[in-house]
Amino acid sequence: MGLFDFFRQPDINEGVKEFKTVPGAVLLDVRTAQEYREGHIPGSVNVPLQSIDKGVSAAANKDTALFVYCYSGSRSRQAVSMLQRMGYANVTNIGGISAYSGKVER
Numbered sequence: 001m002g003l004f005d006f007f008r009q010p011d012i013n014e015g016v017k018e019f020k021t022v023p024g025a026v027l028l029d030v031r032t033a034q035e036y037r038e039g040h041i042p043g044s045v046n047v048p049l050q051s052i053d054k055g056v057s058a059a060a061n062k063d064t065a066l067f068v069y070c071y072s073g074s075r076s077r078q079a080v081s082m083l084q085r086m087g088y089a090n091v092t093n094i095g096g097i098s099a100y101s102g103k104v105e106r
Contacts, residue, residue, distance in 0.1 A: 009095050009096070010092075010093055010094050012073075012094050015067055016041060016067070018067070019065075019094070024065070025065035025067060026045055027045065028045055028068045029041065029045065030048060030069070030075050030079040031046070031070050031071055032048050033048060037106070039105070044069075049075045049078060049079050052083065053082055062088050062089060064090065065092070066083060067094050068080055068091060068094065069100075071096050071097055072095075072098055073095040076093045076096070
């Protein structure tokens with residue numbers, strides 16, 4: 001891993017593509033409820049970052065594949081760390097919806 005790999009952001013478009021290929025996976029939007037209502041990726045579930053540390057369950061099974069996004073990738077990075085500490089084994093930060101080129105729902 002080179003120096004520039006450390007600064008490279010995940011590609012949300014690739015992440016959503018991968019999410020669609022994993023049976024039973026959950027696409028987790030950790031933005032606020034207001035941000036979610038303004039536009040989200042179809043099929044995503046909204047669990048705001050502030051709720052994750054209060055024990056809100058992201059998925060019933062801790063082995064479920066979770067693909068996490070926010071607006072820029074910063075909150076999703078925090079959420080991934082929190083979820084891993086909570087025992088979720090298969091969590092991926094796919095970045096921020098600001099770079100998403102697909103359709104959004106309102």
